Amino acid sequence: VKRARIVTLLTDFGLSDPYVGILKGVVLGIAPEARIVDLTHDVPPQDVLTGALLLERSARWFPEGTIHLAVVDPGVGSKRRAIAIACRDRTFVGPDNGLLGFAAARHGVVRVVELANPAFRLREVSSTFHGRDVFAPAAAHLAAGVPIERLGPRLRRFERPRWPFPRVAARRTTGRVVLVDRFGNLVTNVEREHLPRGKIAVSIGPFRATRILSTYEDVARGELLAIFGSFGLLEIAARDGSAAKALGLGIGAKVVVEAVAR
Amino acid sequence: VKRARIVTLLTDFGLSDPYVGILKGVVLGIAPEARIVDLTHDVPPQDVLTGALLLERSARWFPEGTIHLAVVDPGVGSKRRAIAIACRDRTFVGPDNGLLGFAAARHGVVRVVELANPAFRLREVSSTFHGRDVFAPAAAHLAAGVPIERLGPRLRRFERPRWPFPRVAARRTTGRVVLVDRFGNLVTNVEREHLPRGKIAVSIGPFRATRILSTYEDVARGELLAIFGSFGLLEIAARDGSAAKALGLGIGAKVVVEAVAR
């Protein structure tokens, strides 16, 4: 038996309006066996970069063959292209505005096509909701087994925003907060490989940590700590509390990791 | 192979409480193959009219055979009837308080029944949660293939609230905002067919548009525009921003479309 294909959704539509539901209706009308999974619909409205980061950090947890549909699309109706990117083990569908760029690059791009074939769009395409009229049909046709080549002509390029790497010097790495989650964890752009060697100190706002700990329980309740979180990124967290609230910091806040004398 | 039936859910339950999850448990207990899709659970509490509008605008995007379960039910436990409405290509289930009226009328009513047969309810029916005890079981039995006739006696009527049409005069159409979405778009009740002929101007609060544009990119970032949005209704939007916030307007705000001298 062929496995039903998983279609994940990442948008900035929120869940209060019926937009996400409508998009699912379109997918299931074309690919009745598709398994639809919401990644998140709370990307800040039209914040392509945050959407791109979340997609990159999330896609790896889905099995081979997954189709990742993503729509954060301030340029809907303009000349920005609609694309699908087949990678080694999964496919991304969405606007060519950088939203797919990080994730696609991470998974090994095999082929990029423009979603130009009207046979795989809805009959009428609005100028305001390509999620429904262009992207959902494309993802659904892929889930139903249509080869990506049929969706449109091959492209040689797609938008790749620059990953917001931290500034790495010999003894000092300067990063910033790129996400704040529901628990108030301040998620930075610093990965393990960006750390200076040897003994280090982490500074963010008024907080200074002299170690990166490995569990929340290494500090007392309410206390702050630096830890590599579930995204594989350095986080500033408060045990059983919100670091964002405790420090009054949010996206963009600077974090410095320095080598210190032993 | 028979396709698994889709059951869509539209409620005012929100997602913070487990009510929606419980309702899905009941559906899957009766119809294990049903495909459940959330349309929205953020209808303002007990706002039947908004629920009715959203259901009407959303149902059309789902494939033939879909069962649309809707629960916005301030009269739960009273004498308001519980009904199912079979239309030409889909079925609606919910309280007979107007919630289903717009959508059912749009899709060609074939048969209306009262959900009176206790065999297709839960054994115990509470007086506060018919979504779980009456509507979900009915929708699930329909999804599992029970003919609508078995759910209860035929009714000749069902509640049909008046669609909030705009006031249309020869050279002037007066509508109002009926929805505000997550992006701050002010969605009005004005459809294309309500527009005066010829050159027109759109006025809402302090904003006046001399054209209805076709993409957001026709204006600069942050600027307001009038556009027919994805619901097929005239919207006032702000490119990459919130028209609701920019204008300080919301549901009920008056919009006027006038013919202007060329």
Add this chain to the structure above:
Amino acid sequence: VKRARIVTLLTDFGLSDPYVGILKGVVLGIAPEARIVDLTHDVPPQDVLTGALLLERSARWFPEGTIHLAVVDPGVGSKRRAIAIACRDRTFVGPDNGLLGFAAARHGVVRVVELANPAFRLREVSSTFHGRDVFAPAAAHLAAGVPIERLGPRLRRFERPRWPFPRVAARRTTGRVVLVDRFGNLVTNVEREHLPRGKIAVSIGPFRATRILSTYEDVARGELLAIFGSFGLLEIAARDGSAAKALGLGIGAKVVVEAVAR
């Protein structure tokens, strides 16, 4: 045909971050046929007791064989154990911090195991997200048919917080509000069996009811009433309004039910 197993999710992750979606990706990677249903993800962050109450009140509505995955896990990364509890007709998976205690006890515990077998975890287990690395894989393997015995060694005990029973005296029951739902209903811990015999009065804040009514329609719009709600618990509600707002009360508020002279 074997029914696809239902996996329900109850967490404090919220829906804004991709954590819930990632968890589903892990489940579907292991058990592609699992039917995943969200119970709620809005348990207040790290509020194990509220999570335990909601799980206990919700699980019964799901069919036999359901696997209930629950993650409210302030002690992640510490020595608290990860467990699965097989009950007569369903299985619970989560941290051994009391979260599963009420629900498991309600459904007749058959076997408890510690999720210690690395074959049924992800290869790398983080210290911050056992929902993804430990609990989701365990639930998925159970859904895919792995016998619970294989997940790890049998335990003789699991954490069972004390259910917050009201104080019941001969003529006076003193309870408290344990949940406030989206409609502003004040849900108390008082069940029918806790009521004094005969004629009673219910007092909460400034409100006094001399009867427990059976439908919202027994009072005028906006008026307060006492009613046994859909959780099987005494609720203070406002018809077409919010009792929480009307009374300015929330979780922890005291409710007294007294026998009154006839």
